Amino acid sequence: MKKLLSVLLLFLVAACVKNDLIDYSSYYFSNDIFETQGGVVLDASLVEINLDKSGKYVISLEDEFTSKVVTKEQFTGNKGANVLYVFTKIVPKGSYYLTLIDKNGNQVQKTKISI
Amino acid sequence: MKKLLFLLLFPIFAFSQSITISVDYAGLIVEPVENEITPVTDLEIGDEFYIDITMDNSDNSERKATYADIWFTFKNDAFEYLGVINPLDGTNNWYTYQWPSIYQFNNSSTATVDDLYGQYYTDHTWSSVGDENSDHAPMQIRTQTAGPELTGTVARLKFKYKQVQNGFDFSESVFLRKASVRDNTTGYLFTDVKAFPNQTFDNAPASTTVTAQFKVLFPSTLDATLFSAGIYTPDSDNTWVQPTGAIYENLSSTGTLNVTQGFNITDDFAVITNWDGYVVDAENGDYTIPFSEQYDEIVTISDVVLAFNELANRGINMDETGNEFNYGIQYMNADVNGDGSFDDQDTYLMLAHVLDSDNSSLLGANPAMVMASKFYSKADWDAITISNYSQYPNGTTLMSFLDNKVANTQQFSFESAITWKGDVNLSHSTAPPAAVNTSAIAKSASLGVLASPQAARFAINPDLITISSGLVTELKDGKVYATVTLDPGTQEIAGLQYKLSYDNTKLTFDSINFETVNTSTNFGSNKQNYVKFGSFIKSGDEVLSESTKYTLIFTPKVQLTNTLGLIVISNTDAANKKGQQLNLEIK
Numbered sequence: 094m095k096k097l098l099s100v101l102l103l104f105l106v107a108a109c110v111k112n113d114l115i116d117y118s119s120y121y122f123s124n125d126i127f128e129t130q131g132g133v134v135l136d137a138s139l140v141e142i143n144l145d146k147s148g149k150y151v152i153s154l155e156d157e158f159t160s161k162v163v164t165k166e167q168f169t170g171n172k173g174a175n176v177l178y179v180f181t182k183i184v185p186k187g188s189y190y191l192t193l194i195d196k197n198g199n200q201v202q203k204t205k206i207s208i
Numbered sequence: 209m210k211k212l213l214f215l216l217l218f219p220i221f222a223f224s225q226s227i228t229i230s231v232d233y234a235g236l237i238v239e240p241v242e243n244e245i246t247p248v249t250d251l252e253i254g255d256e257f258y259i260d261i262t263m264d265n266s267d268n269s270e271r272k273a274t275y276a277d278i279w280f281t282f283k284n285d286a287f288e289y290l291g292v293i294n295p296l297d298g299t300n301n302w303y304t305y306q307w308p309s310i311y312q313f314n315n316s317s318t319a320t321v322d323d324l325y326g327q328y329y330t331d332h333t334w335s336s337v338g339d340e341n342s343d344h345a346p347m348q349i350r351t352q353t354a355g356p357e358l359t360g361t362v363a364r365l366k367f368k369y370k371q372v373q374n375g376f377d378f379s380e381s382v383f384l385r386k387a388s389v390r391d392n393t394t395g396y397l398f399t400d401v402k403a404f405p406n407q408t409f410d411n412a413p414a415s416t417t418v419t420a421q422f423k424v425l426f427p428s429t430l431d432a433t434l435f436s437a438g439i440y441t442p443d444s445d446n447t448w449v450q451p452t453g454a455i456y457e458n459l460s461s462t463g464t465l466n467v468t469q470g471f472n473i474t475d476d477f478a479v480i481t482n483w484d485g486y487v488v489d490a491e492n493g494d495y496t497i498p499f500s501e502q503y504d505e506i507v508t509i510s511d512v513v514l515a516f517n518e519l520a521n522r523g524i525n526m527d528e529t530g531n532e533f534n535y536g537i538q539y540m541n542a543d544v545n546g547d548g549s550f551d552d553q554d555t556y557l558m559l560a561h562v563l564d565s566d567n568s569s570l571l572g573a574n575p576a577m578v579m580a581s582k583f584y585s586k587a588d589w590d591a592i593t594i595s596n597y598s599q600y601p602n603g604t605t606l607m608s609f610l611d612n613k614v615a616n617t618q619q620f621s622f623e624s625a626i627t628w629k630g631d632v633n634l635s636h637s638t639a640p641p642a643a644v645n646t647s648a649i650a651k652s653a654s655l656g657v658l659a660s661p662q663a664a665r666f667a668i669n670p671d672l673i674t675i676s677s678g679l680v681t682e683l684k685d686g687k688v689y690a691t692v693t694l695d696p697g698t699q700e701i702a703g704l705q706y707k708l709s710y711d712n713t714k715l716t717f718d719s720i721n722f723e724t725v726n727t728s729t730n731f732g733s734n735k736q737n738y739v740k741f742g743s744f745i746k747s748g749d750e751v752l753s754e755s756t757k758y759t760l761i762f763t764p765k766v767q768l769t770n771t772l773g774l775i776v777i778s779n780t781d782a783a784n785k786k787g788q789q790l791n792l793e794i795k
Contacts (some may be wrong), residue, residue, distance in 0.1 A: 152658075161793055164774075164776045165678075182492050182713070183774075184776055
């Protein structure tokens with residue numbers, strides 16, 4: 094009986110854990126985003142990035158017409174395929190360059206996307 | 209032979225007798241000058257006038273028109289029917305009837321529109337379409353005499369022009385539809401009854417053809433579509449209300465609004481322009497930007513630096529003015545407490561607003577646009593100078609009064625300048641006319657800088673000196689860090705301000721760390737979906753150098769693995785020690 098109670102309590106606790114995972118199932122760029130030109134990226138899209146080596150990288154969104162950076166993130170990437178989220182809810186609608194830069198400041202990849 | 213010819217032609221003669229019926233303007237019911245008919249083109253809304261129904265018989269030697277049943281329609285939205293006069297003065301039988309305005313006349317499929325006989329006796333119909341769908345009210349006049357012919361004016365109708373919306377379609381206001389005309393003596397029915405020369409009455413009072421457009425001269429730093437406006441007029445209680453038919457809607461992207469509906473050249477009018485802030489976002493859902501957020505971009509640190517400099521740079525005897533300001537409107541905007549003079553109390557209030565100290569705001573407790581906006585006619589705006597600005601009203605308002613009482617004008621175009629309490633550098637104001645402050649220009653030239661640097665506005669002067677900042681976000685130890693750094697180049701930076709927006713559905717703002725010089729006054733405040741922060745050095749030799757760094761810390765509300773797009777810099781502002789506004793780019 095105690096065992097059953099413990100199992101039930103476990104389920105109860107599990108049910109009460111905050112489940113705020115974002116539903117990212119809608120948008121997924123299964124191929125390397127930098128191999129695609131002009132893709133439309135919606136909020137909480139998943140993009141795939143292939144890296145030649147692991148390390149620190151910076152990825153940024155730069156307005157195509159004003160050349161202003163609106164957002165930039167530093168992340169640690171692994172060699173091979175990496176999946177990143179792109180959040181666009183507060184990014185003004187427009188056309189942007191998505192740019193990947195390595196830790197030495199060298200541009201690794203660049204593509205154009207629409208938000 | 210002659211007899212044969214006559215017999216051949218007789219049918220033509222016999223059937224060539226025609227009746228014409230016409231609708232003709234016949235003057236005002238009460239003419240201002242006796243025996244003079246006011247021209248129809250002079251008629252105006254409210255005028256009472258005659259429309260005559262006239263008949264003519266081309267040959268009454270054998271057959272006379274002694275009976276007529278004439279149907280016409282009139283636009284009862286434009287006309288008030290006041291009655292009809294029988295010109296035959298009781299020597300005939302007389303009948304008139306006005307039908308309700310719910311019918312629509314459908315022309316015969318075989319007769320032409322001006323063939324009144326054909327319309328009468330073939331397949332015309334009346335459809336009951338309801339008052340809303342019927343522009344016309346049908347009316348019938350039936351008259352007959354025992355002897356005298358019905359000729360000339362057979363009915364004199366009395367109408368009054370109603371108040372209608374500008375642009376009302378007055379064409380075919382009166383329209384002859386069908387008629388049956390007989391010779392009662394012989395029983396002959398006239399088969400050639402035409403509407404001629406005037407089947408319709410189409411006059412449009414000149415005032416109803418007036419068009420009026422209003423335009424706010426927005427600078428490029430404001431989005432005109434986030435503002436809405438409408439035309440207003442005072443009612444009998446002196447309360448400003450919208451006239452009938454007037455629109456209230458968002459301004460176009462160029463700041464224009466059609467104010468034709470409800471406009472005239474006799475009443476007082478003003479256009480009220482207010483903040484709307486509604487943004488359509490099909491992807492993420494529509495939302496409204498509060499005015500306070502817009503105002504945070506209007507009054508910024510560069511306004512404060514410029515205002516401080518104007519007060520500080522007053523010459524050896526501290527009695528000079530205009531060493532930093534170039535325009536009279538700058539003094540007006542700098543007088544934020546509205547006491548009629550620009551002084552230290554004003555700069556203190558401006559600084560408190562930018563710093564958000566104790567939730568201090570120039571908007572007061574009511575963060576509405578009316579607390580900050582000012583409108584001036586383009587003529588006044590261009591006339592305001594440093595020497596005469598005190599003669600102009602400086603209170604905040606939403607109203608632009610229209611100079612509309614101009615006769616003989618059909619197309620009105622009103623332009624209004626917009627400016628703001630606290631917008632000392634005119635960054636979000638209508639571009640002022642060319643600077644006339646020669647001392648400031650000379651000083652600028654001697655310094656080797658822009659000709660009118662202090663009022664350098666994005667809209668006025670796209671050639672601002674540019675400096676840069678860096679922004680990078682990172683997810684680290686379960687927190688999101690946004691680091692903002694400064695690259696001042698050769699500039700001596702006295703003021704910096706950033707608006708950093710964040711996705712508040714996924715992040716909660718925790719804190720901000722400042723790494724600046726000791727004499728810097730740093731400020732930062734969370735506004736639910738953005739953080740306003742920056743630094744200001746009021747005096748001394750120190751400046752904000754390349755070591756300046758701001759670190760903002762957020763806690764994720766959801767499980768994150770990276771942060772791209774969750775934090776963006778949406779607005780920046782900077783000023784150097786000279787009070788020049790700088791273009792601060794994010795790299």
